[in-house]
Amino acid sequence: MFSSREVSDAVERVRAEHAPDALVLSCETDFETIPPAQAEELGLVVDSLDPVSYPGEWLPADAPDVLATYASSELTIGMPGDGSVAWSRQTEPPVVLCKPRLDGSPDSFVDFLIAEALVEVGLDEPEHMLGFFGEAYPKFAEAVEGPLDPVGTYQLAVACYDAYLGLQTRDSFAEWEGPLFEAWVDAGDRLASRLEELPSAIASDELSFPEAAELACNGIKHASELPAPFDALDATAYVDHGPSYAIEWADRVAETLE
Secondary structure: OEEEOOOOHHHHHHHHHHOOOOEEEEEOOOOOOEOHHHHHHHHHOOOEEOOOOOOHHHOOOOOOHHHHHHHOOOOOEOOOOOOOEEEEOOEEOOEEEEOHHHOOOOHHHHHHHHHHHHHHHHHOOOOOHHHHHHHHHHHHHHHOEOOEOHHHHHHHHHHHHHHHHHHHHHHHHHOOOHHHHHHHHHHHHHHHHHHHOHHHHHHOOOOOHHHHHHHHHHHHOOOOOOOOOHHHHOOHHHHHHOHHHHHHHHHHHHHHHO
16 A cells, blocks of 8 residues: 655755655555555554544534544544645654655656645644644634535635645745746746636635635645735734634634625
């Protein structure tokens, strides 16, 4: 299921700076969440497994099943919204997992995704939004209850956490040089036109609000210009205040969605 993956010299430098102990692994199959039996196969390539678990009261009663599973004591690697590269610190050492869907992508873009994951591992932040919101997640869900269903709430929370991480990683990305820096800039340039169209895409129901949030919050790590109301998440105050800032933002936004 998992095998060691060679990385470029540029990615190796990022690993040395941000997460020197992390393993970069290729996975045999694509996944959103790895089945528990296969996840435990990580024990063959790491020193130890330490499954994360969270109190049940951190979850709203109608939380998606996948979130309840993640909060349980069951080893859960990968969650919806992780993209083509996932990472976890439920192992010692931490792992960066590259999915087969990367095959065929430009090498520079693959390098960027792996390097991004390594920088995130080095932040020492939770690997999922539930660890970020913690006991405040029901308050976030309550703020958008009505306009959004539980799945949309989950999707928006994941996007908000991506924004929080992006605020902390983009300075590192901006210091890169060569193809890795160019890949970061290119990905941001490709996103720019979609960000400009977000208000009209939401108004025409081409995108749901949580889908638009995913795109907008992805733009934060590229230092992209965001349309309202997502631009309010591009703020140092968000890093300073964390979940309480996101909940206040969600509460204000929900009033416009009703």
